[in-house]
Amino acid sequence: MxxxxxxxxxxxxxxxxxxxxxxxxxxxxxxxxxxxxxxxxxxxxxxxxxxxxxxxxxxxxxxxxxxxxxxxxxxxxxxxxxxxxxxxxxxxxxxxxxxxxxxxxxxxxxxxxxxxxxxxxxxxxxxxxxxxxxxxxxxxxxxxxxxCKNHLDRIALVPRGMEAVGLDVNPFLTTKIQKSKHKLQNEILDVLYLIFNEEISHVSKGSVWFNYLCDINHIQIKERPTKYIEILSKYNFKLPKANTHLNKEARIKAGFSAEEIDKLYLFSS
CATH class of the missing domain: 1.20.120 (Four Helix Bundle (Hemerythrin (Met), subunit A))
Structure with missing residues (x-):
């Protein structure tokens, strides 16, 4: 394999x-x-x-x-x-x-x-x-x-960092396409809808394996939101300007805790 x-x-x-x-x-x-x-x-x-x-x-x-x-x-x-x-x-x-x-x-x-x-x-x-x-x-x-070669860091930074951004940006893109009135509008919206739903699943997998690796590394549940933000900071991760709003509903579906989302707001401000 x-x-x-x-x-x-x-x-x-x-x-x-x-x-x-x-x-x-x-x-x-x-x-x-x-x-x-x-x-x-x-x-x-x-x-x-x-x-x-x-x-x-x-x-x-x-x-x-x-x-x-x-x-x-x-x-x-x-x-x-x-x-x-x-x-x-x-x-x-x-x-x-x-x-x-x-x-x-x-x-x-x-x-x-x-x-x-x-x-x-x-x-x-x-x-x-x-x-x-x-x-x-x-x-x-x-x-x-x-x-990013450390396994816990990779899961935090990529699926739960960079890819999770897509959950926030997708609605922004959808609105932009809707306003364009282009002949391909419906076809593009269909693909964006598919991506949005499957990205929730992808980020959710990141959440599952983030918690699995935290268990292995003896990181307590209450410590994980802080650990998550520490990893993002370590790699100078920044939310793009298009992320004017975090998509809280989608992120919760994808396994983010309310505390993680609150810390992300503070992190990005």
């Missing part, structure tokens, strides 16, 4: 990665887990093979959706996030060993669902006459994957 995960992480093209993830998911029950297999570094992301990687400030933004090109900018940004999320899930399964079988099932399932999100969004981008790689991208998510 770990060998196949590493192959998927190092795929040269988007199609190759997606196909390898589908294969791993389909054959999950038959894959052998060699827990002694060497853990290799991931040197560069797949998207670096066909995207120009720049700083976040240089990525084109679809702020006002007046023309197809502006919607393409926005779709491309979301396509890139969903594609990057495939690697985040794959690497969580690949890099951390000696976990229960359910752990690997969960993150490979997440990778498979991120593939679906990517493919649906990319299909809409192609309808506009563009493809993934036509615009500049940043590698913020990949850098988090590289620097």
């Amino acid at each position: 770990f060998s196949k995960l590493y192959d998927a992480l190092n795929a040269k093209t988007a199609d190759e990665k997606c196909n390898l993830v589908k294969e791993i998911w389909k054959n999950f029950e038959d894959l052998y887990t060699d827990k002694e297999a060497e853990i290799l570094p991931l040197l560069k992301p797949t998207f670096a093979n066909f995207c120009q990687v720049v700083s976040p400030k240089e990525v084109p933004q679809g702020k006002i959706l007046k023309q197809d090109i502006h919607l393409a900018y926005l779709l491309h940004s979301i396509v890139h996030i969903e594609f990057s999320a495939i690697d985040l899930a794959l690497d969580s399964a690949y890099r951390f060993r000696n976990m229960p079988k359910q752990y690997y099932y969960d993150w490979i399932e997440v990778a498979k669902e991120e593939v679906t999100h990517y493919e649906k969004l990319h299909g809409l981008l192609e309808t506009l006459g563009f493809k993934y790689g036509d615009f500049k991208v940043h590698d913020t998510l990949f850098q988090a994957l590289k620097i």
Whole structure:
């Protein structure tokens, strides 16, 4: 299993990665887990093979959706996030060993669902006459994957940090698309609705394994909200400006405690 995960992480093209993830998911029950297999570094992301990687400030933004090109900018940004999320899930399964079988099932399932999100969004981008790689991208998510090698930190920072942001931003994006009145409006809204509901599940898995690792590390339940914020601070995590409001209802569904949400408000202020 770990060998196949590493192959998927190092795929040269988007199609190759997606196909390898589908294969791993389909054959999950038959894959052998060699827990002694060497853990290799991931040197560069797949998207670096066909995207120009720049700083976040240089990525084109679809702020006002007046023309197809502006919607393409926005779709491309979301396509890139969903594609990057495939690697985040794959690497969580690949890099951390000696976990229960359910752990690997969960993150490979997440990778498979991120593939679906990517493919649906990319299909809409192609309808506009563009493809993934036509615009500049940043590698913020990949850098988090590289620097965050402690397992508890990874779960706190990625699914419960960076990916949880999607729960807050999705309603903002939905409203923006609704106001655009674009011909693809309904198709895009359908995909955003799918992503929103499945991201609640993804973040919820993060909450389950965060608490599992806290148990192993003898971190008491009452100490966990503070520990969570400490980890975010350690990696200089910041909520994006679009997060004017935390989606409390979605975050609670995804396993956040009321105390964690209160601390996040203070953390982001």
